[in-house]
Amino acid sequence: MEKKIVLLPGDGIGKEIMESAKKVLAAIESEYHHRFILQECAIGGDALDRYGVPLPDDTLHACNEADAVLLGSVGGPKWDNQPPKFRPEKGLLGIRKGLGLFANLRPVKTFPPLLHASPLKEEIVKDSDMMIVRELTGGLYFGEPSERRNNGEDVVDTLAYSRHEIERIVEKGFESAQIRNKHLTSVDKANVLESSRVWREIVNEKAVDYPDVEVEHLLVDAAAMKLITNPSGFDVVVTENLFGDILSDEASVLTGSLGMLPSASVRTDGLGMYEPVHGSAPDIAGKGIANPIGMILSTALMLEYSLGMQEEAKAIESAVMDCLEQGYHTADLKIKDGKQMSTDEITEAI
Amino acid sequence: MEKKIVLLPGDGIGKEIMESAKKVLAAIESEYHHRFILQECAIGGDALDRYGVPLPDDTLHACNEADAVLLGSVGGPKWDNQPPKFRPEKGLLGIRKGLGLFANLRPVKTFPPLLHASPLKEEIVKDSDMMIVRELTGGLYFGEPSERRNNGEDVVDTLAYSRHEIERIVEKGFESAQIRNKHLTSVDKANVLESSRVWREIVNEKAVDYPDVEVEHLLVDAAAMKLITNPSGFDVVVTENLFGDILSDEASVLTGSLGMLPSASVRTDGLGMYEPVHGSAPDIAGKGIANPIGMILSTALMLEYSLGMQEEAKAIESAVMDCLEQGYHTADLKIKDGKQMSTDEITEAI
Ligand SMILES: CC(C)[C@H](C(=O)O)[C@@H](O)C(=O)O
Ligand SMILES: CC(C)[C@H](C(=O)O)[C@@H](O)C(=O)O
Numbered sequence: 184m185e186k187k188i189v190l191l192p193g194d195g196i197g198k199e200i201m202e203s204a205k206k207v208l209a210a211i212e213s214e215y216h217h218r219f220i221l222q223e224c225a226i227g228g229d230a231l232d233r234y235g236v237p238l239p240d241d242t243l244h245a246c247n248e249a250d251a252v253l254l255g256s257v258g259g260p261k262w263d264n265q266p267p268k269f270r271p272e273k274g275l276l277g278i279r280k281g282l283g284l285f286a287n288l289r290p291v292k293t294f295p296p297l298l299h300a301s302p303l304k305e306e307i308v309k310d311s312d313m314m315i316v317r318e319l320t321g322g323l324y325f326g327e328p329s330e331r332r333n334n335g336e337d338v339v340d341t342l343a344y345s346r347h348e349i350e351r352i353v354e355k356g357f358e359s360a361q362i363r364n365k366h367l368t369s370v371d372k373a374n375v376l377e378s379s380r381v382w383r384e385i386v387n388e389k390a391v392d393y394p395d396v397e398v399e400h401l402l403v404d405a406a407a408m409k410l411i412t413n414p415s416g417f418d419v420v421v422t423e424n425l426f427g428d429i430l431s432d433e434a435s436v437l438t439g440s441l442g443m444l445p446s447a448s449v450r451t452d453g454l455g456m457y458e459p460v461h462g463s464a465p466d467i468a469g470k471g472i473a474n475p476i477g478m479i480l481s482t483a484l485m486l487e488y489s490l491g492m493q494e495e496a497k498a499i500e501s502a503v504m505d506c507l508e509q510g511y512h513t514a515d516l517k518i519k520d521g522k523q524m525s526t527d528e529i530t531e532a533i
Numbered sequence: 534m535e536k537k538i539v540l541l542p543g544d545g546i547g548k549e550i551m552e553s554a555k556k557v558l559a560a561i562e563s564e565y566h567h568r569f570i571l572q573e574c575a576i577g578g579d580a581l582d583r584y585g586v587p588l589p590d591d592t593l594h595a596c597n598e599a600d601a602v603l604l605g606s607v608g609g610p611k612w613d614n615q616p617p618k619f620r621p622e623k624g625l626l627g628i629r630k631g632l633g634l635f636a637n638l639r640p641v642k643t644f645p646p647l648l649h650a651s652p653l654k655e656e657i658v659k660d661s662d663m664m665i666v667r668e669l670t671g672g673l674y675f676g677e678p679s680e681r682r683n684n685g686e687d688v689v690d691t692l693a694y695s696r697h698e699i700e701r702i703v704e705k706g707f708e709s710a711q712i713r714n715k716h717l718t719s720v721d722k723a724n725v726l727e728s729s730r731v732w733r734e735i736v737n738e739k740a741v742d743y744p745d746v747e748v749e750h751l752l753v754d755a756a757a758m759k760l761i762t763n764p765s766g767f768d769v770v771v772t773e774n775l776f777g778d779i780l781s782d783e784a785s786v787l788t789g790s791l792g793m794l795p796s797a798s799v800r801t802d803g804l805g806m807y808e809p810v811h812g813s814a815p816d817i818a819g820k821g822i823a824n825p826i827g828m829i830l831s832t833a834l835m836l837e838y839s840l841g842m843q844e845e846a847k848a849i850e851s852a853v854m855d856c857l858e859q860g861y862h863t864a865d866l867k868i869k870d871g872k873q874m875s876t877d878e879i880t881e882a883i
Binding site for chain 1: 676753
């Protein structure tokens with residue numbers, strides 16, 4: 184197969200780990216006789232420095248023409264004092280909205296060789312394997328008005344959703360549950376928010392179409408507790424944008440392997456953007472010690488979800504597991520009697 | 534001293550644990566020669582059943598005349614299908630707003646005899662001792678419009694704050710830090726929300742007035758992570774209503790002693806409402822096995838914050854610690870070689 188992939192290295196360690204993704208893609212090309220046409224574009228602080236905007240039109244255009252997008256990471260202290268419109272994060276929000284990537288899929292799974300690094304007790308976290316499905320282009324992140332009023336005396340942000348926006352993400356939640364363990368936890372704040380009451384109604388309506396999926400409603404505060412007390416009690420979690428931001432980041436530290444976690448942001452036609460969950464880690468950028476596994480597993484997710492290459496994705500995932508089992512790791516992880524490697528070395532090993 | 538206290542037992546185990554609070558107050562009365570004039574009023578599901586509204590005017594009036602308010606807990610499955618206006622939670626939101634209790638103080642501290650019950654590894658959680666200061670009468674909980682539009686095709690909620698509302702809670706945060714370990718973490722989502730950018734500006738402005746307090750800004754998603762990976766890295770956390778709801782509940786399960794945690798909701802003149810953090814636990818209501826310690830420590834907090842009785846508060850806290858150290862506990866806790874007690878028994882022991 185021939186596929187067009189846009190690469191957005193971004194900031195900080197994004198550049199280094201994108202090199203790892205390229206090597207993995209090259210290995211898949213030769214092993215499985217595919218052809219990947221790679222195009223590198225700018226986003227975030229890198230785009231600000233080079234073009235004065237966090238999301239150049241060319242980048243958005245190239246992504247729209249591609250079969251999939253790989254993103255490194257975005258942001259860093261260098262741009263922290265920019266006005267809101269000229270901050271790296273605006274590039275991220277802009278590309279999500281611009282490409283209509285309404286569903287953010289965040290798998291969280293324990294890696295047995297890394298369990299000891301979890302802040303949770305092993306018996307609590309050990310069987311955790313969940314997928315958080317976060318709405319990504321609506322809610323408080325994009326609602327209008329979002330402004331100061333009365334000479335700065337008052338300020339409002341708006342949490343806005345249409346039925347259509349809620350329906351499509353809820354469907355994504357149910358579909359994800361169907362191909363996993365058929366349990367869906369819908370998270371809202373229906374005892375306070377009208378938008379959550381609509382959300383809950385839609386979940387109950389849709390449930391009829393997925394009779395094989397068991398549905399549970401959980402308030403966001405209770406969900407924040409259950410993630411810690413009983414993380415293995417979740418299969419698929421579906422929730423709105425801001426709740427999803429908080430809960431998926433909370434979930435990402437449970438297993439002790441944040442540097443390993445991939446994520447996907449997709450729309451209905453299959454186009455998706457794939458990126459590691461960790462940030463741009465400016466403190467270690469350029470040192471060649473960053474953990475590329477989150478990026479490499481994001482590449483696997485891309486092959487699986489956007490490019491229809493299940494077998495190839497599995498091959499990458501097993502290669503990663505093999506390396507961990509052999510004790511290979513980067514500086515952010517510790518494996519007992521293991522071998523610490525640089526970004527390049529572990530990429531080669533994988 | 535003579536003080537007027539309104540008691541709001543509420544629903545579920547609320548009634549039983551309020552009896553424990555009364556016994557503790559009686560002990561303080563005779564030991565320290567005070568007089569507490571107690572008035573019991575209805576709230577929540579109990580008020581719905583008896584008066585058809587979750588917050589009768591008489592209750593609000595009595596609270597406004599009192600020196601302090603003790604609340605058991607509110608809510609239960611019996612009222613879960615009521616329309617929003619007739620749900621027990623409306624009573625809670627109504628009394629917060631009606632009394633102007635804008636600051637919710639949630640201390641989270643490890644109890645050494647209960648550390649083993651924490652879902653976190655002991656070395657991670659052991660020195661945790663934080664105070665979450667949550668804004669309680671603004672933000673998404675009360676902003677207008679909060680409504681469906683276009684025949685139910687769209688829905689909005691509004692996150693609204695005035696400078697004044699932000700200033701007074703931020704001041705409360707700084708003041709709390711001053712009497713603790715002089716470190717304040719302000720939590721917002723300033724990379725996305727305009728309200729958070731105003732929040733951050735106000736924190737930076739106010740910081741000048743509290744030069745002895747070190748200030749750190751943290752995004753809400755990063756805060757949700759740090760609570761798990763480094764809970765002892767917090768002293769005082771100040772944040773808006775919804776973030777505070779999520780983070781304080783997340784924090785409440787870290788130490789393994791949710792049933793022990795008190796909370797205070799206060800305004801500037803000293804009037805406050807005090808309640809345990811745990812819910813109404815309808816599954817064990819009426820069985821006489823509920824843990825009254827959260828309620829008893831809430832009573833201590835009331836003596837300290839609203840009634841100016843520091844010594845009396847300390848006496849209650851030491852009594853609780855003594856009992857735990859002797860291994861006395863209720864059914865929700867396990868202490869090795871301890872003695873399990875009923876609500877009444879442990880109250881007597883304390
Ligand atoms: C950078 C920020 C705007 C973003 C978000 O909140 O969506 C990030 O936290 C994420 O989760 O991808
Ligand atoms: C019952 C509910 C409205 C309330 C809230 O969200 O404020 C509760 O969760 C709390 O934290 O006291």
